[in-house]
Amino acid sequence: MSIKLPAAMEVNQERLVSLFLELINIDSPSGFERAIADVLKNKLEERGFQVREDDAAVKLARESPAKRLPKGTAGNLIATRKGTTDAPHLLFMAHMDTVVSNKGVHAIREHGVIKTDEKTILGADDKAGIAGILEAFSIVQEKNLPHGDVTVVFSICEELGLYGAKYLDVESLHVDFGYVLDSGGPPEKVIGAAPYEVDYRITVHGKAAHSGVNPEDGINALAAACSAVSQIKQGRMDEHSTRNIGVFRAGETTNTVCDRAHLEGEARSLDKKEVDALVAEVRQAFERACSTFHATFEMEVEEAYSGFQLAENDDVVKHAFKALKTMGLTPELAERGGGSDTNVLNGRGIPAVNLGVGASRDHTVYESVHEAHLVAAAQMVCAILASVLDAE
Numbered sequence: 001m002s003i004k005l006p007a008a009m010e011v012n013q014e015r016l017v018s019l020f021l022e023l024i025n026i027d028s029p030s031g032f033e034r035a036i037a038d039v040l041k042n043k044l045e046e047r048g049f050q051v052r053e054d055d056a057a058v059k060l061a062r063e064s065p066a067k068r069l070p071k072g073t074a075g076n077l078i079a080t081r082k083g084t085t086d087a088p089h090l091l092f093m094a095h096m097d098t099v100v101s102n103k104g105v106h107a108i109r110e111h112g113v114i115k116t117d118e119k120t121i122l123g124a125d126d127k128a129g130i131a132g133i134l135e136a137f138s139i140v141q142e143k144n145l146p147h148g149d150v151t152v153v154f155s156i157c158e159e160l161g162l163y164g165a166k167y168l169d170v171e172s173l174h175v176d177f178g179y180v181l182d183s184g185g186p187p188e189k190v191i192g193a194a195p196y197e198v199d200y201r202i203t204v205h206g207k208a209a210h211s212g213v214n215p216e217d218g219i220n221a222l223a224a225a226c227s228a229v230s231q232i233k234q235g236r237m238d239e240h241s242t243r244n245i246g247v248f249r250a251g252e253t254t255n256t257v258c259d260r261a262h263l264e265g266e267a268r269s270l271d272k273k274e275v276d277a278l279v280a281e282v283r284q285a286f287e288r289a290c291s292t293f294h295a296t297f298e299m300e301v302e303e304a305y306s307g308f309q310l311a312e313n314d315d316v317v318k319h320a321f322k323a324l325k326t327m328g329l330t331p332e333l334a335e336r337g338g339g340s341d342t343n344v345l346n347g348r349g350i351p352a353v354n355l356g357v358g359a360s361r362d363h364t365v366y367e368s369v370h371e372a373h374l375v376a377a378a379q380m381v382c383a384i385l386a387s388v389l390d391a392e
């Protein structure tokens with residue numbers, strides 16, 4: 001990757017890599033972000049930020065019993081650095097939690113790539129994003145680079161379902177637009193679209209009876225549920241939509257007509273109407289099957305997060321593109337099938353894109369990151385700060 005940035009934005013690669021290694025060595029699975037939050041609070045303060053922690057942990061504890069979530073040990077960190085110009089107020093965001101623990105991580109640095117011994121995940125998702133943001137502000141401080149007001153948010157529990165972002169008082173941040181550094185792809189891929197996700201939980205009620213003595217008195221909930229599922233198309237529905245049923249639990253014993261089946265699934269689409277239609281079809285399939293089997297069912301539907309779709313002429317995209325071009329890269333606006341904190345920001349009225357920080361095969365023990373991508377993440381932040389200086 002050849003990068004042609006002004007000398008003022010030159011990243012100290014050794015400093016950045018050692019910061020990244022320090023961060024991945026602090027274990028922080030979702031709900032257990034206390035230790036990393038304390039370290040990051042200091043690092044932000046050292047870089048001239050005023051830092052506060054919100055009450056996301058309290059909100060998580062309130063919701064944890066019903067949703068079987070951890071109680072939470074830390075809130076989101078919200079850090080602000082006063083601007084030296086009146087350029088737009090930018091938000092940079094990354095999440096502190098990792099999908100699972102990486103306790104005892106053994107990082108191997110080889111040929112410009114950082115990986116593990118394949119016994120734990122690396123944790124580049126999303127500590128690559130955090131390290132990139134922090135290195136950028138080391139440079140800002142060192143070189144006294146001009147910038148507008150900046151807010152940095154390090155969120156909790158992204159991997160469990162974007163809970164930190166959902167609990168964040170987004171409106172109180174007063175930012176103009178935002179950059180989330182949390183996409184696995186290369187830096188030139190700017191994620192400007194991601195789907196809505198709607199989750200559903202269905203319970204089918206039948207009637208228990210002895211399977212050998214009086215099966216005709218029973219209503220088989222399992223059979224009704226199977227019949228419904230067999231009528232529901234799953235997988236990729238069209239270019240921008242998917243549907244899945246991923247949980248099916250039923251029955252205790254072989255000699256009882258099964259009286260209860262429980263299913264959970266989701267639908268995703270860039271189009272809100274389409275995602276609602278996909279969920280409505282699921283409901284209709286259960287209505288038909290349950291009426292045939294004389295069973296009943298209940299269905300709980302919940303929007304997991306809203307989708308977004310930005311265009312090249314949106315300011316948030318324009319500045320990402322301009323920044324990437326100053327780095328000698330060819331930016332590309334892309335779509336991603338998964339949700340991220342970016343969905344929540346857009347859903348709450350803050351235009352935001354997700355930037356690639358290069359973690360590959362994340363959520364597995366084969367996760368790795370190119371040092372060049374870590375460097376690019378820090379440069380992107382610097383280059384975006386510079387890009388908005390001459391925003392009209």
Ligand SMILES: [Zn+2]
Nearest residue numbers: 095125126182
């Ligand atoms: Zn992530």
